[in-house]
Amino acid sequence: MNDKLIHIKSEREIELMRKSCKLAANTLKFIEPHVRPGISTEELNTLCHKYILDHDAYPSPLNYHGFPKSICTSVNEVICHGIPSKKVVLKDGDIVNIDVTVFLNKFHGDTNRTFYVGEVAPEIQTLVEITHKCLYLGIEQVRPGAKTGDIGQVIEDYAHDHDYSVVEEYCGHGIGRNFHEEPQIVHFGPAGVGPEMRAGMTFTIEPMVNLGKRHNRVLKDKWTVVTKDKKQSAQFEHTLLVTESGVEILTLPDTPFERQFESELI
Ligand code: MF3
Ligand code: CO
Ligand code: CO
Numbered sequence: 205m206n207d208k209l210i211h212i213k214s215e216r217e218i219e220l221m222r223k224s225c226k227l228a229a230n231t232l233k234f235i236e237p238h239v240r241p242g243i244s245t246e247e248l249n250t251l252c253h254k255y256i257l258d259h260d261a262y263p264s265p266l267n268y269h270g271f272p273k274s275i276c277t278s279v280n281e282v283i284c285h286g287i288p289s290k291k292v293v294l295k296d297g298d299i300v301n302i303d304v305t306v307f308l309n310k311f312h313g314d315t316n317r318t319f320y321v322g323e324v325a326p327e328i329q330t331l332v333e334i335t336h337k338c339l340y341l342g343i344e345q346v347r348p349g350a351k352t353g354d355i356g357q358v359i360e361d362y363a364h365d366h367d368y369s370v371v372e373e374y375c376g377h378g379i380g381r382n383f384h385e386e387p388q389i390v391h392f393g394p395a396g397v398g399p400e401m402r403a404g405m406t407f408t409i410e411p412m413v414n415l416g417k418r419h420n421r422v423l424k425d426k427w428t429v430v431t432k433d434k435k436q437s438a439q440f441e442h443t444l445l446v447t448e449s450g451v452e453i454l455t456l457p458d459t460p461f462e463r464q465f466e467s468e469l470i
Contacts, residue, residue: 210378210386212404217311218445221380221406224306225313225443225454227259231304232317233457239319241296245277248302249288256306264305264312264383271427276303276316283412283420283429283437284374296322299332301439305383312383314408315455316441328415328436334366335413335438342391342409346444346451352387352398359411360392369418371437374429376408379443401446406454410441 213221234255235248253274256263263274271287278286278301279294286292286301294300303316318332341362342355355376363370376389387399391411416435423430431437445452 208386210399210402210405211380212402213380213406213445214404217380218404218406220309220311221313221443221445222454223313224261224308224311225315226456226458227256227261227308228304228306228313228315228443229455229457230259231255231306232302232315233459235302235304236319239294239300239302239321241294241298241322243294244290245279245286245288245292245294245300246290248277249273249275252302252304256304259306259308261306261308264307264314265303268383277301278303278428278437278439280436281431281434283371283414283431284439285427285429287425287427294321297324297328298322299324299328299436299438303439303441307383310381312379312381313455314379314383314441314443316410316439318438318440330366331368331413331415331436332438334363334368335411336440338362338391338411338413339409339440339442342411343442343444343451343453346401346409346446348401348403348446348448350401351396352389352401353393354395355409356390356398357393357395359409363411363413369414369416371412371414371418371420373420374412376410376441378405378407380406403446403448405446406443408441408443410439412437412439
């Protein structure tokens with residue numbers, strides 16, 4: 205099959221995607237109470253790894269292009285792809301993004317959230333809230349006939365309105381039998397460009413928004429992406445399904461409160 209083709213999922217495939225995506229969301233829900241000052245990102249990794257295996261799935265990041273751990277943990281100025289480590293111990297005032305992808309019944313589900321560790325400075329809380337809103341503004345653009353660039357435009361505009369910058373080097377992506385597939389979902393404009401959305405497409409939106417400038421570099425470990433100015437970066441991610449009427453967020457957890465909280469935003 206041509207790798208550039210955007211796969212339209214069948215009803216059967218969509219049902220399997222719903223299951224893997226729900227497990228990814230439930231993993232984030234499971235880890236939330238553990239995100240406290242004093243825990244290491246290695247311990248968070250071990251807990252998520254066990255939870256995913258206990259639910260008959262495999263953590264997609266583990267050994268993916270050589271990634272050594274089961275989740276990504278990105279603290280403060282780390283934008284994405286932070287490697288869990290015993291040496292990284294969370295402290296009061298930190299923010300940490302936990303990115304979970306699971307492989308269940310041959311399908312991947314991918315979601316991430318930025319958590320507060322203890323009391324976080326108001327300026328940083330605002331960055332996190334605006335980034336979450338950016339994700340939901342992007343989700344609102346999803347419907348048959350829209351262009352993928354429409355998502356990027358609203359995200360970029362809203363971030364810039366708040367004097368934040370948007371990371372351009374890392375993108376959302378199609379997902380299904382492959383962790384990353386077509387289409388690429390950039391988090392910047394212009395609107396009206398890129399592939400047209402069609403019912404049955406599944407892809408992620410995962411904006412990375414920086415308090416300072418957008419420029420970044422990869423550490424010597426070849427994975428960890430950090431802001432050059434060392435200011436904080438936040439990120440949120442959902443896996444979406446394009447439906448006939450618009451969009452279904454696949455990575456919502458089972459718990460009613462969380463489902464309601466998230467769906468009130470759109
Ligand atoms: N889950 C990340 C994403 O949202 C990708 C992580 S790749 C890894 O696309 F190798 F770093 F795990
Ligand atoms: Co992703
Ligand atoms: Co992810």
